[in-house]
Amino acid sequence: MIRGLLVKTQVAATMGVALLVIACGSSDTGAGDSKYPIRMGPDMVAAGAEIYAANCFTCHGDDAQPPLLPAAPPHTVDGHTWHHQDRQLVEWILDGVPLGQVMPKFRGILTEDEAISALAYIKTFWPDEVRERQTESSLEYEKQLAEFGDLP
Numbered sequence: 597m598i599r600g601l602l603v604k605t606q607v608a609a610t611m612g613v614a615l616l617v618i619a620c621g622s623s624d625t626g627a628g629d630s631k632y633p634i635r636m637g638p639d640m641v642a643a644g645a646e647i648y649a650a651n652c653f654t655c656h657g658d659d660a661q662p663p664l665l666p667a668a669p670p671h672t673v674d675g676h677t678w679h680h681q682d683r684q685l686v687e688w689i690l691d692g693v694p695l696g697q698v699m700p701k702f703r704g705i706l707t708e709d710e711a712i713s714a715l716a717y718i719k720t721f722w723p724d725e726v727r728e729r730q731t732e733s734s735l736e737y738e739k740q741l742a743e744f745g746d747l748p
Contacts, residue, residue: 631708632683633734636716644717647710651702652718659721667698671718678722678730681737686711 634640648658655668662670669675677685688694689711690703702711719727741747 630738631712632681632686632738633731634682634712634716634719636719640713640716641720643710644713644715647706647714648717651706652714655699665698672721673723673726677718678726681730681734682712682715683734683737683741685715689714 652671655663655665656671657663657668659672669677671677680688686708688696688699690701690706690708692701693699706714719730722730738747
């Protein structure tokens with residue numbers, strides 16, 4: 597019960613920071629109608645915080661608590677999540693990480709939009725410059741997929 601209260605309190609505090617980050621940041625990625633790179637909005641981040649608390653926190657921790665499962669990478673700037681593009685990360689949430697042996701697949705548990713919301717929340721753990729760099733990388737990845745006709 598105390599753990600649940602702590603998680604809810606931490607989610608609420610992170611939401612306040614997330615809303616500030618969103619309000620100060622730009623969501624224009626030039627990506628057109630694609631879901632990727634994701635466009636973080638307050639509602640998406642709020643939904644993502646709840647999804648993350650229910651499905652991800654137990655193993656990965658959050659920006660204030662390190663991962664509880666040693667094999668689970670942190671999603672903070674100290675981890676490597678931000679080194680990957682949005683589309684890849686959502687696919688890994690839904691279908692598992694390539695060569696990953698511990699992380700479960702969430703397809704059938706989460707929808708693609710829910711996975712996107714969880715990723716939007718994860719992005720609030722990163723400093724602005726890291727979030728901008730990762731978004732630019734995601735945008736370039738999407739351009740390459742479109743150029744070579746590899747979009748799903």
